[in-house]
Amino acid sequence: MSGIMKFTGTVLKNLIHKPVTENYPQAEREYPERTRGKVSIDISQCVFCTLCAKKCPTGAITVDRAAQTWTIDPFGCIQCRCCVDHCPRKCLSMEQHYTSPSEEKTVETYTKQTTEEKQEEKEHA
Amino acid sequence: MSVRSIVPFGPQHPVLPEPIHLDLVLEDEKVVEAVPSIGFVHRGLEKLVEKKDYQQYVYVAERICGICSFMHGMGYCEAVEHVMNVEIPPRAKYLRTIWCEMSRIHSHLLWLGLLADAFGFESLFMQSWRLREKILDMFEVSTGGRVIFSVNMIGGQRRDMDAQMLSMFSKVLDDMERELREISKTFLNDYAVQSRLKDVGFLTKEQAHELGAVGPFMRASGIALDSRKLGYAAYPDIDFEPITSQVGDSYARCDVRIREIFQSFDIIRQAIAKIPEGEVAVPVKGMPSGEHFMRVEQPRGEAIYYVKGNGTKFLDRVRVRTPTFANLPGMLETLKGCQLADVPILILTIDPCISCTER
Ligand code: SF4
Ligand code: SF4
Numbered sequence: 001m002s003g004i005m006k007f008t009g010t011v012l013k014n015l016i017h018k019p020v021t022e023n024y025p026q027a028e029r030e031y032p033e034r035t036r037g038k039v040s041i042d043i044s045q046c047v048f049c050t051l052c053a054k055k056c057p058t059g060a061i062t063v064d065r066a067a068q069t070w071t072i073d074p075f076g077c078i079q080c081r082c083c084v085d086h087c088p089r090k091c092l093s094m095e096q097h098y099t100s101p102s103e104e105k106t107v108e109t110y111t112k113q114t115t116e117e118k119q120e121e122k123e124h125a
Numbered sequence: 126m127s128v129r130s131i132v133p134f135g136p137q138h139p140v141l142p143e144p145i146h147l148d149l150v151l152e153d154e155k156v157v158e159a160v161p162s163i164g165f166v167h168r169g170l171e172k173l174v175e176k177k178d179y180q181q182y183v184y185v186a187e188r189i190c191g192i193c194s195f196m197h198g199m200g201y202c203e204a205v206e207h208v209m210n211v212e213i214p215p216r217a218k219y220l221r222t223i224w225c226e227m228s229r230i231h232s233h234l235l236w237l238g239l240l241a242d243a244f245g246f247e248s249l250f251m252q253s254w255r256l257r258e259k260i261l262d263m264f265e266v267s268t269g270g271r272v273i274f275s276v277n278m279i280g281g282q283r284r285d286m287d288a289q290m291l292s293m294f295s296k297v298l299d300d301m302e303r304e305l306r307e308i309s310k311t312f313l314n315d316y317a318v319q320s321r322l323k324d325v326g327f328l329t330k331e332q333a334h335e336l337g338a339v340g341p342f343m344r345a346s347g348i349a350l351d352s353r354k355l356g357y358a359a360y361p362d363i364d365f366e367p368i369t370s371q372v373g374d375s376y377a378r379c380d381v382r383i384r385e386i387f388q389s390f391d392i393i394r395q396a397i398a399k400i401p402e403g404e405v406a407v408p409v410k411g412m413p414s415g416e417h418f419m420r421v422e423q424p425r426g427e428a429i430y431y432v433k434g435n436g437t438k439f440l441d442r443v444r445v446r447t448p449t450f451a452n453l454p455g456m457l458e459t460l461k462g463c464q465l466a467d468v469p470i471l472i473l474t475i476d477p478c479i480s481c482t483e484r
Contacts, residue, residue, distance in 0.1 A: 010252060011248065014248075057184045080184050
């Protein structure tokens with residue numbers, strides 16, 4: 001019998017302790033600073049050096065220097081942070097959430113505005 | 126006259142979520158022989174080395190296993206570093222040691238939970254995994270990932286831990302140690318636990334040696350071997366002795382693993398006390414040319430990494446021998462003569478990781 005009582009202390013502690021689990025998703029989880037999620041880009045800073053694409057182990061990034069586009073396949077990304085660490089312009093960053101689930105695999109393309117386009121936008125404003 | 130029959134076990138089984146198939150030859154309820162077959166989850170990760178260059182392969186290596194992911198990445202990095210004659214900075218060595226031991230605590234707590242679950246002690250299972258959660262949180266704080274850490278690279282570590290983080294970790298570990306002491310009393314002294322573990326699944330010292338067992342499974346049979354003593358990472362500066370038991374039954378394996386968790390707490394504390402300041406990585410130049418065998422002690426035992434480079438950025442060959450593969454012959458031996466009802470627990474006592482065995 002004494003064997004069974006070994007666990008009683010722990011059981012009693014559990015009764016008065018608040019739950020150890022979080023009420024997810026009602027309660028938002030706080031992420032530590034280093035949590036690696038989705039990769040995002042500040043395209044205006046990018047110089048299309050293609051270093052991020054070369055360093056990416058899964059080949060999730062494609063950079064087109066001629067068309068001035070930066071494309072990522074978020075579902076091919078393994079959140080390793082190589083691209084962010086190697087970008088010479090520090091224009092890549094990691095968010096703390098993953099890409100939202102989706103029925104289809106989509107790619108995200110960002111195009112840099114040329115100076116004329118920027119000018120036009122300003123005039124419109 | 127007893128009746129002989131063959132009962133298939135796995136690859137899907139409620140107690141063992143991993144795909145291994147055994148044909149159990151029974152005489153009434155007694156197992157006389159077990160014939161294994163593996164190969165259900167081969168992923169071809171070794172072949173991938175032809176497609177990914179030697180630096181990118183680090184991220185493939187750490188995906189061999191979801192539990193020892195840090196050690197798989199590190200074992201591969203250490204092997205390539207030997208080939209390329211790269212000496213990593215001392216601080217990186219200590220960081221590797223700390224993360225390695227955190228992985229060991231995490232893995233052994235996971236195993237304790239699974240063991241409790243296998244013999245139906247659900248609240249003990251939850252307590253073990255509740256503790257394990259703290260280690261996962263520590264991993265997330267220090268590396269940014271809970272399962273796949275991506276902090277290893279050829280030439281050092283990609284992340285550092287500052288003094289504040291280290292002191293916070295040692296506080297968490299102190300708490301954990303206290304709580305684990307409570308739970309381990311139940312694991313080691315509870316009547317229900319003992320009735321399932323004591324005096325079943327014996328493996329003698331000679332058998333363990335002959336069948337090439339590794340890790341806690343071997344040490345529970347009285348062989349004091351631990352690859353950490355070979356001196357990779359910062360282990361040469363750390364004071365520790367391999368933990369053994371002379372008994373060799375399932376209970377001894379549980380006992381050895383519990384004591385190893387306490388030892389890991391101690392190793393991390395030593396490493397935190399001794400960690401030198403400085404860089405955490407050195408730049409690596411050139412391409413690997415040559416070959417190396419690297420042996421590291423994972424939670425389940427010794428893993429071997431073989432890499433061969435040919436002077437280009439793609440390696441010729443990477444080969445991994447995981448501890449579970451080495452432990453399978455020993456496991457089959459322990460199954461001989463046991464009762465059918467004990468089979469799941471006996472398989473569990475080697476802490477099998479079939480997915481990393483097949484890669
Ligand atoms: S590394 Fe940075 S600057 Fe270069 S292409 Fe990628 S995002 Fe642009
Ligand atoms: S985080 Fe890693 S996998 Fe994802 S895009 Fe960057 S380099 Fe590629």
